[in-house]
Amino acid sequence: MKVLIVEDDRVTRMLQQRYLTDWGFDIQILTDGQEAYDYLTQSQLPKPLIVLLDWVMPKRDGLEILQALQESGNFAGIYVIMVTSKREGEEIAKALDNGADDYLRKPFHPKELQARINVGVRTLQNENQLIEQNHLLDRFGNEMHELAEERAKQLVHADRMASLGVMSAGIAHEINNSSSFISGNVQTFSRVWERMLKSIDELLKTQPDTMPDKQLFEFVLDEVPDMLDGMRQGVSRIHAIVKGLTEYSRDDCGKMDAVDLKKCVDDSLVICQNRIKHIGKIDINIQPVNGKVYGIANQIEQVIINLLGNAADELEQTPESRIEIAVVQDGDHALIRIMDNGKGVSPELADRIFDPFFTTKGVGKGTGLGLAICSKILANHNGKLSLDQSYENGACFVIDLPIHDTEVHP
Incomplete structure (x- = not known):
């Protein structure tokens, strides 16, 4: 520890220096009050510091220096021993x-x-420990505040999802009613169009000169079938999206049933198709699994959707972007592998990405909770989520779920 000797008497100064050097202290010596004042009131004063301060000195006395220190507010980390011949x-x-x-x-x-x-x-060591403990308490308090805020956001989101679950049946009913009108009209028009097609085709062949706009009729003949197919596909897509949202928002907590992994993948792709629409190529390879995987389908879909979303974010600026989804069996486990051709995850970050609130995304783009929640979901399924660090073409996350030969009653 550093000791500052402020002493104008040469004999006293030499004694203090000799003793303190023998005791292993780092010594600095000043010989008058002005030097001590200038040193002790500097902004970058080295601390902790013990000061042996003589009272009576030329230019400034020890009492003036103490008062200057008090006014500067620079006392923290300094221990002052007043050295004096005064007796009163x-x-x-x-x-x-x-x-x-x-x-x-x-x-x-x-x-x-x-x-x-x-x-x-x-005294200085205890003071330093208290400062460190206060810093830890401040950091802990800030972390707890952030956790509380994030938890509040999660609760709000959970409440919204619960509300969505309640509302989804009614919304689905109304949307399905509207799409049913569209679907019914498309079917009716398709039947009528078959009859009209024959009449128009016959007119074009037998009385071409009576047609007011032959090119228009030819265009209609070419385009209407494609328009009808497009409307049919649109209606089917509406039904798929509504069904996926209804199942995704449904509260199935604790209800473990046999899960169709192919359906989980398909429904996840439907729900997040807008999020992944910029991906150049999506490869799907689903192999059959011998046995049954038990779980909560919408929670497994939640994990897949989160991983697909992360991959889509990673590939936003990647040319020739690609995502591959594979379902394979490995012994008595089913593995869902979600791979992308992005930059991947560095070894330095690989052990941290599953920690709550850790994110590699920019400010405002991620809470750092997605992978932590996914890990918890799979742990509740006696499975796990991992990063395959041997994958060299980007990132590869693996959903690992146990396969059962017999029915499971959780």
């Missing part, structure tokens, strides 16, 4: 009232000097 109790009290931590009367015994220096060392 009122004078000693005045020094202590102005900020001195201790005093040492001249002439002093080496043992007394050592004891008072040791008190200063212990």
Whole structure:
């Protein structure tokens, strides 16, 4: 620890220097009050610091320096021992009232000097520990505040999802009613169009000159079938999206049933198709599984959707972007592998990406909770989520779920 000796008397200064050097302290020496004032009031003062401060000195005395330190607010990390030949109790009290931590009367015994220096060392060490503990408490408080805010956001989101689950049946009913009208009209028009097609085709062959706009009729003949197919596909897509949203928002907590992994993948792709529409190529390879996987389908879909969303975010600026989804069996486990050709995950981050609130996305683009929640979901299924670090073409996340030969009753 550093000790500053401020002493104008050469003999006293030499004794202090010799003793403190023998005791292993880092020594700095100043010989008048102005030097001490300039040193102790600097902004970058090295701390912790013990000061042996003489009271009576040229230019500025020790009491003035104490008062200057108090005014600067620079006392933290400094322990001041006033060294004086004064004997009156009122004078000693005045020094202590102005900020001195201790005093040492001249002439002093080496043992007394050592004891008072040791008190200063212990005091500064305890003060430093308290500062570190306060910093830890502040950091803990900030983290708890952030956790509370994030938890509140999760609860709001959960409440919205619960509301969506309640509303989804009614919404699905209304949308399906509307799409049913569209579907019914498309079917009716298709039947009528078959009859009209024959009449128009016959007119074009037998009475071409009576047609008011032959090119228009030819265009209609070519385009109407494609328009009808497009409307049929649109209606089917509406039904698929409504069904997927209804199942995804449904509360199935605790209801473990046999899960169709292919359907989970297909429904997940439907739900997040807008999120992944910029992906150049999506390959799907689903192999049959011998046995049954038990779980909560919409929760497994939630994991797949999260991983697909992460991959889509990663590939936003990637030319020839590609996502591959594979379902394979590995012994008594079913593996859903979701791979992309992005930059991948560095080894330095691989162990941290599943930690809550850790994110590699920019500010406002991620909470750092997605993978942590996915890991928890799969743990509740006696499975796990992992990063395949041997995959060299980007990132590969693996959903691992146990396969059962017999029915499971969780």
